[in-house]
Structures are given as C-alpha cells and as structure tokens.
Amino acid sequence: MARSLEWMKLTAAEVQAAAAEDALLIVPVASLEQHGPALVTGTDIILGGNVALETARKLVAAGHPALVTPVVWHGLAEHHMAFGGTVTLDSATFQAVLRHVVKSAARHGFKRVFLMNGHGGNAEAIGTAATDLAVEFGIRVGGGTYWHMVPKAIAPLLEDQPGLMHACEAETSMVWHLLPEGVRPDRLPEAHGPSSSRAPGQPPGLLMRRSFKEITPTGVVGDARRASRAKGAALLDAIATKCAELLANPAIWGKA
Template sequence: MATETEWMRLTAEELRARAAADALVIVPVASLEQHGPHLATGVDIILAGGVAARTAARIAAAGAPVVVTPVVWTGLAEHHMEFGGTVTLDYASFAAALGGIARSAARHGFRRVMLLNGHGGNAEAVMVAASELSIALGIKVAAGTYWHMVPEVIAPILERQSGLMHACEAETSMMLALRPDSVRLDRLAEAHGPASTRVEGQPPGLALRRSFRAISESGVIGDARAASAEKGERLLEAISAAIAGLLLNPKLWA
C-alpha cells in the first residue's frame, strides 16, 4: 500500500509523527488565470498539484518522509488580468500567505519546506519569500519553479518548443494527461502565439513588465497544436522523477 503523502488526508497525530521524522513539507504554489482559448483557468493549480503529488510519491517510495499541503491557488498574475478570468494578489498578500503556511509547519516541528512553484509570475517572489522565511523561522525553506529546476528533462519531449512556456505544447499535454475535461479541443487550432515574452534584443536577465495582451493575442506563448496526452504523461513522469532526485539530495538540506 502506498504511503499517504497528502497533509489534508492525515490526522494531526500522524502529522506530528511526520514532523518528528523530519519529513519534507512540499507546498505547491500556483495561480488562477487565463490560459488561452483552449484551456481552463485552473491549469497552474492542476499542474502544480500534480507535479507535487508525483514528486512526493517518488520521495516516499525511496523511504523518505514527505507531506504535501493543498495547493496555494492564487499568486501574482497581474500580467494576465486584461484577458479576464484571472485572480491576482499583491506581493505582500502573497508573501503573507506563504509565510503563514511555513510558519504553521515550523510551529508543528517541521524543519524543511519546499515551495514548489507552478506559475511563471511567482518565480522570483517564491525565491525571495523562501530566503526571508529561512532567516525568520530558523528552518530550511527552499523554492523553485518546476520547469526552471529541471529544463533538461522537458526539452527532449517537446516537438515545437525548447521548453515549457504558457498554455503551450507542454502545459496542454500535461492537462490532457491529468484533466482532459479542462481542454477545449475544438479551440486547439487557435492555441499558438509568440515563442517568448521578451521583445527582440531583450535578454533573459532583463525584466520589464508587460501585459500578456500586448504580447500574445491568443494568450498563449508557444504552440499547443502539437500537444498529446502521451506527451503529457512522459513530461509528468520525467519532471517528478528529476525533482524528487533533487529533493532527496541530503546536501541540499545540510
């Protein structure tokens, strides 16, 4: 029988035992926002939760204690607001929510927390929050965006993109694997856009906020027309295996 890893399916007594065993707490972090004409707004919630669950299952199978909190479902999505269908927080509210979760875990005796992010707009914010929380709480708080953490396992699976983008080949494929009812196949022909959120001559290290409406008429970055459920399953397995390997590294938490 597989080890239960969901925080909300464990009793308080069982969670105290996990804390005493130095379990890793994985906090999936996401967003509720537009994902083009073909995907429901809950993509990041579903995918962050799916990656976290599969990662935790692999960690547990390796004999290491781990628990996964429910998904933090809203984050920093101001750049999607013009499309509608989006909920956004300001940084102070977002950081406060993450802080409350990490602080609660620390008060219960957990000493290791991983903020596993599944929304591009949260990427820098979760890293800042993790650093501040590590200092404030005196525990180890790590943070990372799943496709930034293991890009080497994502690119070889894709046909039309070099990596995961937005409402793209990768995200659409994983949604077809996890929640096909949230994919509008009749709109897939429209589900393509530019290959980057940056203008010509803008390097990755130079940030300048733009609305997605100004970047992509469809709300898509990349090309979802090559998506498939088979590709999505391969992505989910490769990503979770690679992240589990990273989080099982004892040097990370030393």
C-alpha cells in the same frame, strides 16, 4: 494501509508524525488565470499540485519521507488580468500568505520546506520568500519553479518548443493527461502564440513584466497544437523523477 502523502487527507496526529520523521514538506504554489482559448484557468493549480504530489511519491518510494500541502492557488497574475478569468494578489499579500503557511509548518515541527512553484509570475517572489522565511523561522526553506529546475527533462519530450511556456505544448499535454475535460480540443487550432514573453532584445536577466495582451493576442506563449495525452504522461513522470532526485540531495538540506 500506507499513510497518505497529502496533508489534508491526514489527521492532526498523522501530520505531527510526518513532522517528527523529518518529512520534507512540499508546498505547491500556483495561480488561477487565463490560459488561452483551449485550456482551463486552473491549469497551474492542476499541474503544480500534481507535480508536487508525484514528486513526493517518488521521494517516498526511494526512502525519503515527504508530505504535500494543498495548493496555494492564488499568485501574482497581474500580467494576465486583461484577458479576464484571472485572480491576482499583490506582492505583499502573496508573501504574507506564504509566510503564514511556512510559519504554521515550522510551529508543528517541520524542519524542511520546499515552495514548489507552478506559475511563472511567482518565480522571483518565491526566491525572496524562501530566503526570508528560512532566516525568520530557523529552518531550511527552498523554492523553485519546476520547469526551471528540470529543463533537460522537459526539452527532449517536446516537438515544437525548447521548454515549457504558457498554455503551450507542454502545459496542454499535461492537463490533457491529468484532467481531459480541462482541454477544449476544438479550440486547439487557435492555441498558439509567440515563442517568448520577453520583448525583442530583452535578456533573461532584465526583469520586466508586461501585460500578456501586449505579447500575444491569444493569451498563449508557445504552441499547443502538438499536445497529446501520451506526451503529458511522459512529461509528468520525467519532471517528477528529476525533481525528486534534486530534492533528495542531502547537501541541499545541510545534511551532507
């Protein structure tokens, strides 16, 4: 029987064997937060965990050992708190959680860790963590938000959006594919909002978080009305395929 790719489904000895094989350890990081009227609060957990696992499957199929931890389900979500249904950490606690997960992995012999982010509010903090933890533990630590890593894999599959947003066409489609009961189809007509979470004239390089209540009355950025289960399956496969291709690059891990 093939060994599971999920840390929590292995014995301690099996986890140690994966570390000895120089498996890439993928740590999905997410958030529990509002996702508008039609999508469940666990959206980022569902998607982050499944993108990480599907990426690991594709890595292993190509001959690259990989392992996935359970999802770090709590993130930086202060900007969603006004809608309710949200749990947030402060920055210091978030960094401490990531530090101790990676520290544990390093103590067990893992030399390569990737923090795979599935929540926009975590993006900058993930980059900081990857840099600091690599220095502290003397291992390779990378980090990235999956839709920022592979935008060209996502855009061609969407009809009304240039990329993945929030509770939008992309996220709703993928949840519908992975957990059909996570979508409320009768509320989809309401599930749309502005096309950006930035203020008019705010460029990508100017960082400023605002409450989503100031941005969108529905809690949605983008438009979920064109979501479908078929689109969700295609998105998951395309995202994982490209993520696996990127993470298999030996140059990233200092092996080229």
